[in-house]
Amino acid sequence: MSSNxxxxxxxxxxxxxxxxxxxxxxxxxxxxxxxxxKSKANNLKTDAEGAIDKAPEYFDELKSKGTEKLKNSFPDAEGFFKELYAKFVGNKEDEPVTATPENTPIPDPIS
Structure with missing residues (x-):
């Protein structure tokens, strides 16, 4: 049988x-x-609109509970990150970084 x-x-x-x-x-x-x-599609639309309305509240709650859990589980984490940030910002302010083969980041390959 031919293609046509x-x-x-x-x-x-x-x-x-x-x-x-x-x-x-x-x-x-x-x-x-x-x-x-049609009725199922309308129900899904209503659920999606409700989820969009509730999303900001959910993320605020997630942020506050996550912060509490992190502080309870790792009490010194905040200090660690503040020191790390200070070191990172301090190095940028103290000495300018020039692109050399030693400090040029190598991009991750796309797979």
Missing amino acids: AKHLATFILGAAAGVAAHKYLQSEEGEKLLEDL
């Missing part, structure tokens, strides 16, 4: 499937299916 014949057969089968789907959707069962799909 395969494409023609695929087109005919697709058209037949489209006609069958149209006939099914015009039946009583098809109309029930469409109504069911």
Whole structure:
């Protein structure tokens, strides 16, 4: 079977499937299916809109609880990060960094 014949057969089968789907959707069962799909889509839309409204509150709560857990689990973490930041900022202010082969960052390969 040549390539053109395969494409023609695929087109005919697709058209037949489209006609069958149209006939099914015009039946009583098809109309029930469409109504069911519409109601489920509206429910999902409502849930998504509710999630968008609740997102800022959720992230604020996550931030505060995460901070508390971190402070309880690692009490010296805040001091460590402050010292690390001070060292990082201090090195940039004290001596200018020039691009040399020794300190040029190597990008991660894209996989």
